[in-house]
Amino acid sequence: MSILITGAQLPDGTSTDLFIDNGVFTTPGTADRTIDAAGLIALPGLVDLHTHLREPGFEQSETVLTGSRAAAIGGFTAVFAMANTMPVQDTAGVVEQVHSLGQRHGYVTVQPIGAVTAGLAGQQLSEIGAMAQSRARVRVFSDDGHCVSDALLMRRALEYVKTFGGVVAQHAQEPRLTVGAQMNEGALSSELGLTGWPAVAEESIIARDVLLAQHVGARLHICHVSTAGSVEVIRWAKARGVDVTAEVTPHHLLLTEQLAAGYDSRFKVNPPLRRDEDVLALRAALADRTIDIVATDHAPHPPEAKECAWDEAANGMVGLESALSVVHAAVVESGQLDWGDIARVLSRKPADIGQLAGYDAAFALGSPAHLTLYDPAVTRTFATTDLRGKGLNSPYLGYKLPGRVLATIHHGYPTVLDGELVDAHEVAAQAVAREASQK
Numbered sequence: 001m002s003i004l005i006t007g008a009q010l011p012d013g014t015s016t017d018l019f020i021d022n023g024v025f026t027t028p029g030t031a032d033r034t035i036d037a038a039g040l041i042a043l044p045g046l047v048d049l050h051t052h053l054r055e056p057g058f059e060q061s062e063t064v065l066t067g068s069r070a071a072a073i074g075g076f077t078a079v080f081a082m083a084n085t086m087p088v089q090d091t092a093g094v095v096e097q098v099h100s101l102g103q104r105h106g107y108v109t110v111q112p113i114g115a116v117t118a119g120l121a122g123q124q125l126s127e128i129g130a131m132a133q134s135r136a137r138v139r140v141f142s143d144d145g146h147c148v149s150d151a152l153l154m155r156r157a158l159e160y161v162k163t164f165g166g167v168v169a170q171h172a173q174e175p176r177l178t179v180g181a182q183m184n185e186g187a188l189s190s191e192l193g194l195t196g197w198p199a200v201a202e203e204s205i206i207a208r209d210v211l212l213a214q215h216v217g218a219r220l221h222i223c224h225v226s227t228a229g230s231v232e233v234i235r236w237a238k239a240r241g242v243d244v245t246a247e248v249t250p251h252h253l254l255l256t257e258q259l260a261a262g263y264d265s266r267f268k269v270n271p272p273l274r275r276d277e278d279v280l281a282l283r284a285a286l287a288d289r290t291i292d293i294v295a296t297d298h299a300p301h302p303p304e305a306k307e308c309a310w311d312e313a314a315n316g317m318v319g320l321e322s323a324l325s326v327v328h329a330a331v332v333e334s335g336q337l338d339w340g341d342i343a344r345v346l347s348r349k350p351a352d353i354g355q356l357a358g359y360d361a362a363f364a365l366g367s368p369a370h371l372t373l374y375d376p377a378v379t380r381t382f383a384t385t386d387l388r389g390k391g392l393n394s395p396y397l398g399y400k401l402p403g404r405v406l407a408t409i410h411h412g413y414p415t416v417l418d419g420e421l422v423d424a425h426e427v428a429a430q431a432v433a434r435e436a437s438q439k
């Protein structure tokens with residue numbers, strides 16, 4: 001299929017026509033389809049380094065297909081799928097299964113993340129080498145949901161991934177300091193009578209792990225940084241030359257612990273929402289590149305896991321469908337980031353950290369055509385009708401959010417057009433045709 005996109009504004013502010021044929025950006029020719037992109041921003045296809053797709057094992061929460069559709073409607077063309085499935089993504093067989101499900105559905109590239117420890121149990125290393133050498137070519141390893149709290153295991157994992165240039169993505173949460181934690185620890189948690197999750201539980205693990213990464217000479221990535229103190233530790237480590245990268249979620253850039261006061265479990269998440277000053281520090285750190293990327297931590301749950309008392313509710317929020325609008329609201333409207341920065345923190349850099357090819361030269365002739373067309377001028381009241389995954393546990397329902405994704409193109413083929421998903425059979429058929437042509 002060939003597509004002509006006219007009048008799109010690139011992230012650098014210039015206006016241009018884009019022509020896509022046979023999956024890549026190329027010089028203009030005859031188009032099967034023309035998209036008028038006047039007034040729209042063309043961003044490189046978004047890449048999420050931190051998604052929970054729940055399949056295999058928790059298909060009542062999400063599947064690779066439904067999560068892929070949520071990603072596409074949010075402007076994503078690739079997601080990294082966290083390992084806390086059942087069975088856990090800790091063997092070559094499971095990561096290959098998840099990878100090929102993504103290929104078959106075709107909405108986005110699904111790149112599995114491998115577990116650091118077998119069964120996420122924190123006792124012994126998983127089959128890291130077998131996953132790295134599998135067809136899924138795993139490069140990111142994480143026990144996310146759990147912290148690799150054993151310092152020796154963390155050291156061994158860093159040593160192992162270093163041999164093939166992989167990265168360990170740490171969920172930084174000292175478990176002993178967070179037993180039974182329900183929200184950010186502070187004056188508000190005391191007032192509400194909820195067990196606190198202290199900032200130091202995150203910061204102490206980050207401090208230990210940047211030192212371990214430096215000692216080993218390996219790459220470390222920090223998941224969902226949530227506190228001002230964590231930003232200070234990462235800034236210190238980068239200044240020392242530690243090979244560390246970090247992510248912040250859209251919700252930690254916009255929402256604060258005050259939302260816990262209503263006991264609405266849609267706002268219950270791990271790490272918890274923090275104070276105003278943490279949110280401001282996270283925004284500044286994203287702007288000055290102490291924090292490298294935004295990642296969603298999309299965490300769908302069925303209604304029964306969320307529609308219960310705060311202390312019984314599951315942690316997590318869906319985030320793929322709203323991510324770009326929330327980041328727009330949090331750091332673009334404030335002038336801290338421009339669209340070029342957004343292209344970096346939501347596409348080029350996450351692809352670089354995860355070693356996903358095809359995202360280093362957005363829009364360049366001959367490079368894979370992954371892009372999203374975004375209308376920054378509209379405002380919408382976010383609603384369940386904006387969600388496309390199985391999870392309805394969005395914290396933004398009823399919020400006025402800026403912007404809307406109008407088209408997403410993955411490998412040169414539309415997955416979203418006119419703000420709506422392209423039919424699943426059509427997307428899958430295109431993916432099959434692409435696979436066949438590459439063989």
Ligand SMILES: [Zn+2]
Pocket residue numbers: 144145146171223224270271
């Ligand atoms: Zn996590």
